[in-house]
Amino acid sequence: MFDPILAFTADLITALTGPLGSAAAAIALFTVAVRLLLLPLSVMQARGERTRRRLAPRVVSLRERYGRDPERLRRELTALYAAENASPVAGCLPGLAQAPFFMVMYQVFVSSAIAGKANALLTHGLFGVPLGQQFAGTVAGAGLISAPALVFAGLFLLLLAVAAVTSRRIRRTMGEEVQPEALRRIMPLLPFGTVLVAAVLPLAAGVYLLVTTAWTAAERAVLYRPALSAA
Template identity: 60%
Template sequence: MLDVPVILAYDLVLALTRALEPVAAGGAAVLAIALFTMAARTLLLPLGVAAARGERARARLAPRVGELHRRHGKDPERLRRELAALHQAEGVSPAAGCLPALAQAPFFYVMYRLFTSAVVDGHQNVLLAHTVFGAPLGQNFAGVLAGGLFTAPSLAFVGLLVLLAAVAWPASRRMDAALAPDLPGRRVLRLMPFGTVAMALFLPLAAGVYLLVTTTWTLTERAVLHRPAPSA
C-alpha cells in the first residue's frame, strides 16, 4: 500500500495534467510535474530565507570564528564549546544552510514513488502512460537507450541531461568561489552540483524533470536571496 502523501500527490498531478491538456497537449504531465515542484519549493521558501540569513550571519562571524580556531585549534573540545557559545550568543545555526536541501527529500521521494508504481490507491497509474517525445515518464535512460541512442526517446533524455548540466555549471562555479583555496577535497566538492546529472541517468524521466525544476529554482533562489549586501 502506498503512502498517503504519494496518493495525494497522484491526485494533484493527475488533476493538473487533465486541466492542462487543452493548452499543453502532450506536455501536460511534464508541466504538471513542474508546477508540483514549484509549489513544493514555494512551501519551503521560508527555509531558504532562513538559510540566506544564516549564511550572511556566518560570513559576519567568520573573523571571530577564525580567531577561535587560531586560539583553540589544538584543543578540539574547547574549540567546540567556544564555537557553540558564539553561535548561540549570535542566534546563528550552523545547520541552517542544510535545511532547504533536507526538506526537499520527502517531495523527491514522493515523485519517485509516483512514477515507479503501476498501481496507486487500487487503480492503474495512468500517469505512466504519458511521454515526452516518446519517452515514458516512468522509464529511465537505460530503458529508452535500448531502442537506440539517436531515437526520439533517447534524445529526450539527453536533452534533460544537458539542461541539468547547464544548471549545475553556475552552481559549481559559485561553490568553487565559496570554498577555501587550500580546502582538502576542493576539486571533488565543486563537482557536487553535477550529481543531479548522474542521478538522472538512473531515475525515471519524471524524477529527472523534478530535479531540473528544483535545481533551477535553487539557483534562482540563491541569486536573489544570497546577494551581497550593498556597501554603505
C-alpha cells in the same frame, strides 16, 4: 504508511494534467508550487548561511587559539554564537526540514505502483516518450540516434547547463572561505551528478530534477547574492 501521502500527491499531479494538457507540465508546476511553499525555509537557511560566513574568520581564530583545549573551545564558540544571537546549525535545520517533501516527490516519480495501483503519471509522455521510460530502455528499444533518445539528450543538456551555473557559484563561494583542498575539488563537481542520476531514473524523475535544480540555482542567485552576503 506513506502510501496515502504518495497517492494524494500523485492524484493531485494527475488532476493538474487535464487543464495543463501535459503530465510533464503538471510535474513542473507541482514542483514549483512545493518550492514556493518551502521558500520561507530557504530564506531562513540563507540567513543562517550568511551568519556562518560572517563569523567564519572568528571561528577559525578560536579554533587556532583553543584547538588543544576542546572544552574551552566549546565555551568560546557557544559564547560567540550567543553574543551574535545565532546558531551554528541555523543554516542546516531548514534544509533538513525540506527533505521529507523532496523524498515524497522523488518517490512519486520513480514508483511504478502507488498504494497497490499502477502509477498513472508514468503512462503519460513527453514528446512521445513515456514518463516511466528510462534512458537505457529507450536506447535499447529505439536506438541511440532516435527521436526518443533526443528527448533524453535535451534533458541531459539542460541539466548540464544548470549544473554548470551551480558549480560556478560553488567555486566562487568556496573561494571566499577557508576550505580543505580536497573539498574545493570535489564540491564543484557534485552538481553534475544530477545528469548521472537522470540517466538511470524514469523520465518523470528527470523532469522533476531539472525543475527543482533550476529553482535552487535561481533561488541561491537571489538569496545568496553578494549584496546580501555582505550585509
